Amino acid sequence: MTHSSRRSLLFGGAALGAGAVLAACTSNESNNPTTAQTKGAEASNPNVAAGKAVTIGFSAPAADHGWIAAITNNAKAQAAAYSDVTFKQVEAGKDAAAQRAALDTLIAEKPDVIVLLPHDGKELNAFGLKAMEAGIPVVNLDRAFPDALAYRLQIKGDNYGMGVAAGHYIGKAMKAKNVASPVIGEIAGMDELELTQERSKGFADALKTYGFKVANRRAARFTADTGQKEAQNLLQALPKLDALWNHDDDQGIGVLAAITAANRSEFIMVGGAGSKKAIEDIAADKSVLKATVTYSPSMASSAISLGRLIAQGRGMADLVELQVPKEIILSSETITKENAGTYLKLGF
C-alpha cells in the first residue's frame, strides 16, 4: 500500500511537471507568412475599391504540411483585406469524399463564389459541375479539374515548370563548371501524386537538353524525416555527387540534415517550393543549397482576389478583357543568392 501510494505520488508529480511544461507550449509563432503573401489596399489599383458585398466559400485539405497551411492562412488573410468579402470556410475532411460532403453543405448556403483546393481534382470534378450548374462560379486552386465546365477559373502552380527550372539551373551550373557527365540525384515527393510525376518529367526533360540524366532518384513523403532517410540512402548510393534536386523545401530540412551528417559538400543542391528557411539558407550561402524553384502558396491569395472579382462581375485592371480569364498558371521562378532578398517576403 505504501509502495503504491508512493508510486502514485511520483506519477502524479511527473504528470503535473509535464503539464506545467506542456501548458507553456505554443506553436512556432514566427511562421506566419500571411502578411507578405497578401495584397493590401493600394490606391492605384481600381479593383481594391469596395464593390458589391460577396460571400466566398473556401475549402482546402487539412493536410499537415507547411505549404497547405500557408494556402489556408493566405486565403483567410486576403479575404480579410477586403471590406466587401465574407469568408466562409468549410473543413475539407480527410479525403475527397469528405470534402465533397462538406462542400455540398456549402452549396446549400449559396455563396457568391467557391474557392477550393481539392484533395484530388479528378474526384472533385463532379462537385465543380454541380456548383457551376447551381450558378455558383468555382475557382479551382492548384489541382486541376479534367472537365472545363467544372470551373470558372483555374489557378495553379507549374509543376512541370518547376522541374524544368531546376533542370536548367543544374544544367547551366554543370556546363559552367565544365563537368561533362555529372552525377545527378533527385529526391522527389510523394510518387503517387501526379504533381510529383510532372515535376520529375520536367526535370528529366530539361536535363536531357544538356545531355544529362538522373543517376539515382528517391521518393520521399514531403516530410523532413522521410527526406532525411531517403537522402541518407541516396548519398550512400552515390559516393560522389555533382548536383541534387529536392522537390520540396519542407522535406529539404531533413535532406540538408542528412547531407551535413554525412559531411558531404562536393555538390550543389536545388530546392523546391520556396520556404522561408530555404530562402534564408540560400542567402546565407553556407550550405550546398544554392537555389530553389518556386511553387508559391501565394496563389491562394490570388484565388480569393480573383474569386471576388468574378462574383462582382469585374475584370483584372491591367487586362483589356472585361472579365477574369479562365486559367492562370504561375511561373516557377528560380531563387538564388542574388535575388533571395526580393523573394524572402514570399517565403512560407
Added chain:
Amino acid sequence: MERGGWWRTIPTESLWRNLGLVGVLVVLFVIGAIIRPDLYGDSDWVVNNMLVILQQAAAIGVVTVGVTFVIIGGGIDLSVGALIALAGVWSTTLATQSYGAGGMIFAAIAVGTIAGAVNGLLIAYGRLVPFIATLAMLVAARGLAAQISGKQTQVSADQFINGIATKKVAGIPMLVVILAVAAALGWVLLNRTTFGRRTVAIGSNAEAARLAGINVRRHTLLLYALSGLCCGIAAIMLTSLATSAQAAAAELYELDAIAAAIIGGTLLSGGRGTIVGSMFGVIVFSTITNLFAIANLPTEVQNMVKGGIIVLAVLVQQIRFGSLTALFRKP
C-alpha cells in the same frame, strides 16, 4: 533435461528464427555486392553503410521494443507513429525549445508516456478493444500534432538535440547506442523480471493470469505507457536526425514496428516473442530500404517486397521451423 539432452536448454525455436533472419541479411548483402560491386568492394564504405543501416533502424527499433511488449501482452498499438509525431512536435515548439534540450527531451518523453497511458486507461479500465482505442489515438494525436504545430515543420535550433544524430561513441553512432541500450533494457525487462513474466502470462491467458493474482488492468496500462515512452524517445531521435519535427512525421511506423515484431517471431495473439527477434526484424527492413536505394529501385517496389517478406517470414516460420522444433518436443 533427462529425456532431451543439453540442447533442450537452448531456446531452439527463436534461435532458428534468428538464424533465418541472419541468413536473410547475408542474402541481401550478397545481392548488394552483385548489383554494385564498385561500392561493396570498398571495405570502408561497407562498414559506413552498415552503420547507416543501423542508424536508420534506431528510432523504429526503439518503438519496436515497446510494441513487442504490447503484442506479447496480448494487445496491439496502432498509434505509435502518431505518438512520435505528437511528442516530436510538442518538444520542438518554440516555447518548449526555450527550455533547452532538457525541456525538449522531458516534453517528448512525458507526452509519449502520458498518451500511451491514455491508451492503456481506455483499454484496461474503459474496456475498449486495443485496436479501436489505439486507432482513435492515432487519429486524435495526428490532429493534435497538426494543431500544435500550426501544420508547419518545427525546426529544432537546439544544437545538443541536433547533435545526437551525428555524435559517435567509440565509432558507433549515438542513435545505435541508444537502440542497443533500449533493446538490452527491454530484454532484461522481458526475460529477467516479474514484469516480463507477467506480460507473457497475460498475453497467453489474461483470465488465468488474473486468477493467479496478477493485476491485469494495471499491468496493461503500464504496457501501453511503456510503448508511449519508447515513442517519446524515438521522437527525440527522429528530431535529431531531421533537425525538425512535423505532424506528418513517422508515417506508418506502427505497421513497420508490428511487422518487425512479427518477423522476429512475436505471436500476434500474444504470449510469445523476443526482443532479439524484433531487432533482427527491424534491421532486415532497414537493410532492404538501403539496398533498394543503392539499386535505384522505386519505393513502391520496396513496399511490395516488404509485404512479401512479411508473408514469407510467417509462412516459413510456421511450416519449417515449426516442424523443426517439433523434433525437440516431448513425444
